[in-house]
Ligand code: PEP
């Protein structure tokens with residue numbers, strides 16, 4: 001029995017078999033070899049293995065998401081047969097006498113760059129595929145055949161770290177829990193774990209070589225620990241606590257259909273955060289009053305080219321229709337920083353959190369933005385949809401957005417398509433937006449405070465950096481005063497204001513937010529009923545403030 005402590009991202013307890021996901025971050029080392037033909041033999045073996053893996057992925061995807069979406073794995077299989085690509089790897093091994101891993105990685109980078117520089121959009125998009133197949137080859141050469149998770153049984157995923165795009169591609173039904181060595185509680189991977197209602201621990205000091213796929217483990221998000229190879233007594237206790245937790249969740253169910261109203265009569269909207277159309281099920285199941293944040297960028301992750309207008313329109317329309325008249329706030333693309341998408345070719349930045357991301361990309365690559373806005377405005381015709389813009393720092397940005405909105409509107413008019421310009425709001429997630437929130441409030445219909453980024457930018461603490469977790473204090477007075485200031489400025493202009501960052505679900509803060517006058521809290525679906533309970537059981541009165 002091996003016990004390790006970590007930081008809890010989502011409280012919950014699970015028991016089951018482990019799947020170790022490793023080798024994705026390895027640095028490929030260059031080494032000299034003496035037998036080139038033997039090394040080429042290794043490449044051939046790795047290619048064969050990759051073909052089998054891709055066939056497995058294709059078959060799984062056909063069953064789960066249909067032939068059209070599965071086709072990408074066929075494309076990868078074809079690319080792996082490409083003679084120019086394979087010949088380049090073999091040639092490098094022969095002429096430079098280098099190891100297969102290195103030759104595959106460098107050839108992958110070279111080909112990917114070549115594709116990225118092509119004029120044809122289709123060919124450009126292949127850059128990400130080349131990177132993908134090269135990673136697979138390297139991973140097979142390194143013997144990390146576990147590098148990809150596809151299992152038929154639910155398992156506990158153990159990894160060094162997980163990227164949002166890896167997490168988003170996983171089949172939520174097949175994951176019992178996440179345990180990672182690195183990662184931060186405010187990362188998007190952590191957010192996804194909360195959204196999926198999956199117990200998750202980060203910062204667990206594991207040696208992944210000592211943990212094996214198939215081992216059993218108990219992940220205990222309440223105590224912040226994971227126990228590998230648990231003994232019988234530990235298993236029995238875990239099972240008992242899982243049953244108790246289920247009972248508590250059952251009790252929470254009684255709050256379904258009840259109002260979010262405090263004992264002294266204050267009301268608040270409790271909405272849910274989602275990342276995909278599939279999450280709407282969790283929203284309805286947990287009786288949220290609406291969707292306060294649909295992180296639309298997740299539609300752009302885990303794929304190899306931009307989603308088109310029609311695909312986006314269908315997704316947004318579906319969400320709006322499923323929510324049957326309840327409010328659905330869709331945030332426009334917030335890519336960049338930790339949410340990297342290969343086909344955007346954003347390039348390396350020294351300081352990505354403060355870099356080229358979110359609205360900055362939309363205002364410079366306007367075609368991408370226009371496509372999304374067209375899809376959103378068309379979908380707004382079919383439901384109670386609102387749009388909000390991320391990472392705003394100035395009045396000029398909002399004006400630039402409105403210019404584009406006008407052009408998009410004229411285009412839709414010309415095309416004779418049904419559309420509606422919905423309520424438009426902005427996220428308040430920079431100190432700049434807080435300080436000018438009085439001016440911004442004149443321009444927009446609502447504010448939604450993104451406390452994850454607002455905390456990172458106010459405290460100058462990278463939300464991704466696990467070394468700084470001890471300093472990251474979302475209850476910092478500066479943050480709370482900023483929230484108060486934004487609420488006052490919004491209300492003065494007759495606009496409503498919500499919180500959609502993780503702090504919105506902090507049950508210690510619920511009462512304070514209600515008293516501050518926050519109109520809406522948008523939280524992970526699994527937190528909706530818990531926040532409702534906190535609102536309904538508020539004890540303090542105004543005098544105690
Ligand atoms: C936030 O910054 O608080 C927010 C809700 O946006 P995201 O977490 O997606 O950056």
Ligand code: MG
Pocket residue numbers: 390429450452453
């Ligand atoms: Mg943000």
